[in-house]
Amino acid sequence: MLRETNKRQVEIILPTKIGYERMAMACSASFAKFWGLEPERIEDLKTAVSEACMNAMEHGNKGRSETRVVVNLWLEGGYLVVQVRDEGTGIRDIPGDPDIHKKIRKLEPPRGLGLFLMRKLMDQVEYNKITAEGHTVRMALKLEKPDLPAK
Amino acid sequence: MADQNKIIVETKGTVAVLDIKGDVTGASEPFFSEAYHHPDADGTGKLLLKFDGEAYINSGGIAVLIQLLAEAKRNRQRVCITGLSAHFKKVFHMVGITRFADIFPSVEEALKEMG
Numbered sequence: 001m002l003r004e005t006n007k008r009q010v011e012i013i014l015p016t017k018i019g020y021e022r023m024a025m026a027c028s029a030s031f032a033k034f035w036g037l038e039p040e041r042i043e044d045l046k047t048a049v050s051e052a053c054m055n056a057m058e059h060g061n062k063g064r065s066e067t068r069v070v071v072n073l074w075l076e077g078g079y080l081v082v083q084v085r086d087e088g089t090g091i092r093d094i095p096g097d098p099d100i101h102k103k104i105r106k107l108e109p110p111r112g113l114g115l116f117l118m119r120k121l122m123d124q125v126e127y128n129k130i131t132a133e134g135h136t137v138r139m140a141l142k143l144e145k146p147d148l149p150a151k
Numbered sequence: 152m153a154d155q156n157k158i159i160v161e162t163k164g165t166v167a168v169l170d171i172k173g174d175v176t177g178a179s180e181p182f183f184s185e186a187y188h189h190p191d192a193d194g195t196g197k198l199l200l201k202f203d204g205e206a207y208i209n210s211g212g213i214a215v216l217i218q219l220l221a222e223a224k225r226n227r228q229r230v231c232i233t234g235l236s237a238h239f240k241k242v243f244h245m246v247g248i249t250r251f252a253d254i255f256p257s258v259e260e261a262l263k264e265m266g
Contacts, residue, residue, distance in 0.1 A: 021209075022207065025207075040237070040238070043236075043237075043238035044238070047209075047238070047242065050207075050209055051209065051210055054209065054210075054211070098246060098247065099247075100217070100246060100247025100248070100250055100251070101247075101250075103217050103221070104217065104220060104221045104224055104251060105221070106221060109214075110214035110215075110217040110218050110221075111177075111210065111211065111214040112210075113210035113213055113214065113246060114210045116245075116246075117210060117242065117245070117246075120245050121242075
């Protein structure tokens with residue numbers, strides 16, 4: 001489900017099913033392009049949104065088919081903000097930056113790169129915001145031209 | 152929804168080229184494993200991974216690639232990569248993949264250097 005919640009905000013509701021993160025990626029890319037982000041930053045956004053949605057499905061919602069992932073996009077204070085909400089209780093063990101040498105030597109699992117990529121590709125990342133509706137990850141990209149015309 | 156993987160393995164001189172079609176995700180693991188152990192790749196000292204520049208690659212797919220790099224390192228094989236978009240070149244550099252695999256702009260340039 002996709003709906004425009006106000007003049008500059010879009011909401012996407014996804015089933016908890018791996019693969020549907022692609023829809024959030026596509027919508028995020030369209031939203032970012034509409035507001036004038038450069039192609040390189042749009043690619044950064046797509047990867048970060050994909051990783052946040054997959055984390056929400058796998059770790060937040062634990063793959064439960066009755067749950068949903070809600071993605072909101074809006075503009076605020078010169079930033080494009082994307083918020084990904086799941087029905088979980090937050091991230092308990094936040095992994096540090098990956099050590100590729102340890103991964104190659106199998107001293108560290110090969111997975112666990114999602115949060116790292118989100119932190120590296122976005123200008124701001126916040127997680128573990130817990131509300132009655134669940135756990136939220138909030139990410140933001142700085143707009144090249146913060147004084148955007150009304151569209 | 153995702154593009155199904157298919158990996159075609161062929162030998163170019165002393166290099167086994169793994170032509171990776173489709174998206175690279177956690178679900179790609181059996182395809183990478185099968186290609187790595189393909190008769191044309193098994194035992195060769197040099198592997199070239201050719202990605203589809205339009206492909207979707209996520210962290211699960213990068214983990215699969217790390218597993219392949221780990222196995223290649225244990226077997227003393229050189230791995231090179233080509234076909235990546237500018238974005239995924241940046242991502243691979245961020246993760247550290249480029250410490251274990253050189254990235255080339257084309258198959259021809261990779262083979263010339265690896266040969």
